[in-house]
Amino acid sequence: MNMLMLLLRNLARGPSTDAFPFGDTFTPERLRGRIRFDPELCTGCRLCAHVCAGDAIHFDETDEGLRFTLWHNTCTFCGLCEHYCQTKAIHLTDDWHLAHLQQDKYAMIEQGVVAPAACAGCGCRMTAPVPALTALAYRAGNRRIEHLQTLCPDCRRKAGVTGGRS
C-alpha cells in the first residue's frame, strides 16, 4: 500500500491515544496493580514472603498479632505472591494509580494484622487456621476437624494420640 494513502487513512481515523487524564483509559480486569491484603484469609504461612524476589513483603509479631507489610515501592507486581497464596489472602487489584509525592513514599504500603486466637485446649496464643484453608485441605468439614481447628499444634498432637478426647 502507498504510504501516503496509509497516512491519509490514519488521519481520518483520528487519534489512537486515550484521552487520559480527561477521560477513561484502558484498564483490563487482570491488570496487576495495587496489592490488597485480607487478614481474615491469611494463615501466616509466609510463602508470599518466600517467593517475593524484591523482598517487598515482611511479617513481624506484634501485640495485636502477626503483622503483614508490603512495600509498593519495592514490589515488582509480578504476582507470584498471589499465585502461591493458597487462600488468596493477597490479591493484585486493577488499580494502577500509584503515582505519589516524594513525602508519601513511606506510606505506599499495604498492611494488615492477623488476629491471634486462644487455644481451646491450653489457652496459649496461636495463629488460627482459617476456614478457607481447611476447606481446601478437607473439602467437606466435620465436627472433629472443626474442633481440631480451635487447638494449638501441641494440643492437636495430643488430641490425635488420644483420639480427640481432650
Added chain:
Amino acid sequence: MTTYTIPVGPLHVALEEPMYFKVEVNGETVASVDINAGHVHRGVEYLTMQRNFYQNITLTERLCSLCSNSHPTTYCTALETIAGIRIPERAHYLRVIADEIKRVASNLFNVAIMAHIIGFDSLFMHVMETREVAQDVKETIFGNRMDLGANRIGGVRYDLDAKNQDYLSQQMERMKADLAEILDIYRNNAMIALRTVGVGVLPHDKALDYAVVGPVARGSGIAYDVRTKAPYAAYDRLDVPVVTETGGDVRARALVRLREVQVAIDLIQQCLRDMPDGPIAIGGLPRIPAGEAIAKSEAPRGELIYYLRTDGSDKPERLKWRVPSYMNWDALHVMMEGNRISDIPLIVNSIDPCISCTER
C-alpha cells in the same frame, strides 16, 4: 586520505542502550570498528545464586524487557529437567502462546525503530500503533504490558477461558491486514530500500564463521531455528515454518522479523485450535534435587541457552545463560566495514542487540 577515529557511544542519541564503538574512518567510510562492552553489567548471574528458585522466576524475567518471557520459560524448563517434572500438555501450549505474543511485540518494535533511525517517523508511529494491539493483548491476558508473569515451576500460572481465547483470536486476526501492509512497505518502499538494501551486509559464509543466531542468521540464509532444530514446549506438535532471506543486509533482517511476526500469529492460532483441556501446572511445591541441566529456546533475537546447576538446596549453585546478542554483535565487525558513518546506528539496530541481557 587520512584515517581518524571517532567514538560512538557509550551514550549516544542513536543508541538505545550503552555500547562503545571505536570507529576508524576513511573520510565517510568505516574502515574498522572496535566494540567495547560492559557498561550495564549489574551482576545478575551472581544475584540469582543469592535468591531461591521461586524468586528467580521473577528475577530472570526482568533481565531484559523485550524477550522477558523467554528467560523464565527457559529457566523453568531447566529446573523441570533437573527435578524430572513433566508439565501438563496444556501448559506447553500456553507457554508457546506467551512466547509468541512476546515475539510479535519484540520484532515489531525493532522494525519500527529501524524506520525511526532512517528518519521515517510516520512509518515508525504506524508500526508502533500496530504493535499496540499486541501490548493490549498482553495487558488483558497477563496483566502487564511487558512482564507477562506467565511461568511457574511445573507449568504456567495463567489460563485462557473461552472469553479470552475469543479475544486473543480476534486481536491476532485484526493484526494480519495491517501486517501485510507493513511488510509491503518494507519490501517495496523506495526510501526504505535506499537506506537498507546492501547496507550492513553479512554474507552467508561470514554468518557461519561468526555463528550468528536468530533473525541475523536467517537474514543471511541460514535456516537455524531452535523451535525446529531442538523443539521444546509444544513446538514439535505445531507447524513452524523457518523464515529465511538471502540478502544478508539490514532489509533482509527486517523482513525476516516481519515475516516471523506473521508466523508467530499463525502459531498462536494453531495453539488456540489444538490446545487440549486440562491442568495448567503440577500441584504442590516440587523438591529440586542436586543436578545440572541445559535448556534452550528461540527468543525473538535467537537461540537462548540456560545452564543450571543445583546442589539440593533451594538456591541455584550456578546459573548461567548465553544470550543471542552475544553471538550477533561480533558480526558487527563484518557488517560495518565499508559502510558510511551515517549507517552505523542502522546496522547496530539491525542485529536487534539486547545489551541488558548480554551484560546482565
